Amino acid sequence: MNKIVDPAIPRHVAIIMDGNGRWALGRGLGRIFGHRKGVEAVRRTVDAARESGISYLTLFAFSSENWKRPPDEVDGIMELISSFIHRELDNYHRQNMRFQVIGERSGLGPKVLNALEVAEERTRNNTGLHVIVAVNYGARGEIAGALRALARQVAEGKLDPADIDEAAISGNLDTAGLPDPDLVIRTSGEQRLSNFLLWQMAYSELVFLPCNWPDFNRELFFEALSEYARRNRRFGALAEPQVALTDT
Ligand code: FPP
Numbered sequence: 482m483n484k485i486v487d488p489a490i491p492r493h494v495a496i497i498m499d500g501n502g503r504w505a506l507g508r509g510l511g512r513i514f515g516h517r518k519g520v521e522a523v524r525r526t527v528d529a530a531r532e533s534g535i536s537y538l539t540l541f542a543f544s545s546e547n548w549k550r551p552p553d554e555v556d557g558i559m560e561l562i563s564s565f566i567h568r569e570l571d572n573y574h575r576q577n578m579r580f581q582v583i584g585e586r587s588g589l590g591p592k593v594l595n596a597l598e599v600a601e602e603r604t605r606n607n608t609g610l611h612v613i614v615a616v617n618y619g620a621r622g623e624i625a626g627a628l629r630a631l632a633r634q635v636a637e638g639k640l641d642p643a644d645i646d647e648a649a650i651s652g653n654l655d656t657a658g659l660p661d662p663d664l665v666i667r668t669s670g671e672q673r674l675s676n677f678l679l680w681q682m683a684y685s686e687l688v689f690l691p692c693n694w695p696d697f698n699r700e701l702f703f704e705a706l707s708e709y710a711r712r713n714r715r716f717g718a719l720a721e722p723q724v725a726l727t728d729t
Contacts, residue, residue, distance in 0.1 A: 494530065494706075499668050500693030535610070539612075563596035579607040630653045654681070664685060665685045
């Protein structure tokens with residue numbers, strides 16, 4: 482069944498979930514408590530996303546730069562990701578949700594990798610909310626990987642360099658086949674992109690929220706959607722049909 486497309490509702494929302502550490506530090510707690518609370522915010526956000534009618538939700542769970550953090554914190558985040566999947570998979574599968582992972586899988590431990598791949602495999606044919614989890618993801622690395630794949634095809638004589646266009650690059654990214662995000666939300670008050678979906682974000686609307694990720698909730702999600710609905714997306718064109726002015 483075709484969905485009615487309402488231009489005021491983004492099709493794809495991507496979120497940089499920032500501020501877990503600051504949330505915890507502000508309460509005299511260890512950083513991992515912030516990440517634990519962050520998982521509760523993930524649950525609320527998935528529920529809100531299903532309710533909102535968006536089709537795709539991408540969550541930046543772990544960047545390729547996050548390996549620079551202390552091993553305890555890295556292990557803690559990986560553990561939270563796999564336990565989240567173990568707890569929610571049956572429920573999300575029943576709700577017809579689809580899971581997909583983007584990022585460099587080779588760097589991941591077997592436990593988290595297995596959880597992510599089981600979730601992908603089991604929900605592959607689902608047609609409801611499509612949740613994309615970015616784990617060990619970095620946009621520059623992703624773009625370099627796409628260019629390597631294209632170079633290989635040229636070297637093998639399967640691709641003419643003249644045919645390397647924007648669609649060819651998009652089609653070789655981890656996000657091949659997914660629509661670009663219409664709306665990108667970042668929490669914690671920081672206003673930067675942190676190597677997230679750089680190619681895909683060319684025309685995304687950006688919303689920066691002052692709250693830390695563990696405080697993110699349904700109301701803030703819908704406020705961000707309202708802010709998006711007020712934006713005037715032009716994609717380089719003009720806002721309104723222009724009436725030619727003539728001297729009379
Ligand atoms: C950024 O806050 C958050 C992360 C690097 C980890 C995000 C992970 C989760 C919310 C948990 C697992 C995710 C899923 C999808 C179940 P920060 O630590 O950089 O905060 P800070 O800038 O205040 O230090």
